[in-house]
Amino acid sequence: MVAFGKYLQRKQIEEWRGYYINYKMMKKKVKQYAEQIRGGSQHPRHVLKDFSRMLDTQIEKTVLFMLEQQGLLSGRLATLRETHDAVLAQPDISKIVQLRESYRDVGRDLLQLLVFVELNAIGLRKILKKFDKRFGYRFADYYVKTRANHPYSQLQQVFKHVGVGAVVGAISRNLHELQEHEGSFYSIYDQPVLPLQDPVVEAIKTAVDKLTNSTSFLNFLAQHALIMQDDLQTPSEDTIDERTYHFNSLLLNLGNTFLYMVNTYIIVPTADDYSMSLGAAATVCGVVIGSMAVAQVFSSVYFSAWSNKSYFKPLVFSSIALFIGNLMYALAYDANSIWLLLLGRLCCGLGSARAVNRRYISDCVPLRIRMQASAGFVSASALGMACGPALAGLLQIKFKIYKLTFNQSTLPGWVMAVAWLFYLVWLCISFKEPLRDTEEQEEQERSNQNETTSMTDREENSRVVEEGLRKPLLITSGLKLEDEDDCDESEESAEDSRRPANSFGDAYRLLTPSVKVQLLIYFMLKYAMEILLSESSVVTSYYFGWTTSSVAIFLACLGLTVLPINILVGSYISNMFEDRQILLTSEIIVFIGILFSFNLFVPYTVPQYVISGLVMFVAAEVLEGVNLSLLSRVMSSRLSKGTYNGGLLSTEAGTLARVVADVTITLGGYLGRNHLLNATLLPSLVICIGSIVATCCTYNSLY
16 A cells, blocks of 8 residues: 555646645644643644534635636737637648647646646545544534535535536547648538547546536435445446457347336236135235345345356346246236245346346446446346336236236236347347456456556656546546555554455444444335335225226336436435435434324224325335435445445345345235224334434434
């Protein structure tokens, strides 16, 4: 590990040395604060105020210098523009070549300025992390959120970088004009995508893309997906070659996610009728729906392990298992066998490849578009959740072909079997297995690195400027750097701290109290949502006489709220309130929704059921987004890799919640349909109260 203070000194541009953040001074200040608080000479509140003021001053110094340098670059471009017009009026090859090189010089200086911004951003992140580690606060979250969203904040200049975009546009446009386009009447604005770009422009655009990559909504959706990433990973360490990245394979991966969610929820409106037609009680629908989740508890583990070796084979197995499972589900009607029905759903659960879907995005999608791919994962899941019940509502027909019956109960199985068959054919034709590094390739890379170290100083600087910029500058930047104190205080070796968990026991030992509380909250919200969705057909037919179409419309409407709610939370609410405030408020609203869903003293009405269910579902969706967003930040970096990763843990927690909920519905059925609603809502209420208490106990110390 390289100490960041020494790294910063080595990478600083000599003429700009006085404008970098004074990392060494701030580190000493943090030590002084610790001694003062320990000795009782300074109140923690005064320390926070003084530290905030010091950070504001340091950031202001660097941002004002950045703006000054942008002005100098703009002045140089204005001067070059005058020369540019003269050259175009009287073309001269030698002058054109010289002018193009002058534009490239401006581009290289802009890249140096972006390196300057990056180093200061990393220093800011590391000093905030050190402060939190020393004092046990969550000051970093508070500081970045309050400064980033304030209209007069200096951090706004870094996040929006409007001046940088203007300089990039001027360089790109002018270089384009100087290329060999004699006789062309088109400008850069008439051609949105240029086949060939100057290498300097490409390097600048790559750096700017990293700055603008994480918008609020995409970042929120990506964290909602819980695509775990190693905190220390940087794009320079990213082994994913964009030339080998395969877009069709990503689409197939997201297609698997979408179809699986459709497969999960397409049977919900008709599961009770199907159970009764096979001689079972209506409440056995809980077992029918939940059997898929039971199998998913086990399939998530072996799919996660399988994805260490291949992605194509697990997806093929998933498609075959789901094809067979849906055939069994459809044939159970004519076989008059509830056991064939349950085996079909179990087989479908064994084909759950969500662990592979998450892993493919984190391992095989370039960092540049990983945020969008993660958001696509969440969007595909939400769309599938809405399309499943809606599709069931459309399949209200009945006919026979030979001895096979096609009706509202069996058609979901037939339709999904055909869908998985088509998907399997598409998968075999279009999916491209990502290449995995061999020992020879790794040895070659080490050899190339050794050769790189022998480059001249000028070549090294050019490489750092034009390629080293391809990394995010704040949250996702994470060089392999450690402070001097961190090196001394670390109890584990670097290798141990990066080694993934090898079992559920290892993974559990890596969970901090805050992570355990978040997993409890995730269990609670999944339990409450599963109770609402899975028993909807039984409850509504008993109390209101709803048909399958009515239930399907209700469930589809619930599913359609997912994306709008995520947009609202990700783009607005999360910028106005702290995550812990949204978390606790959402839990309380879920509690209120569950409470008003009980059938106690008055006749149960449609408005009461629909409104209370909608309130609970929407609040649970908000809660899920914030909960997974927090989980993605507080989980150990060791849970970002391997079989037993953070995504698997969250999947298992949610799947177990669904299993317990579906079993609760079936057991509640023994009390009679008139008591089913209250019997299933009572455990939801108790678990919700427990999660609220746990959140309150850890509110100040853990978030």
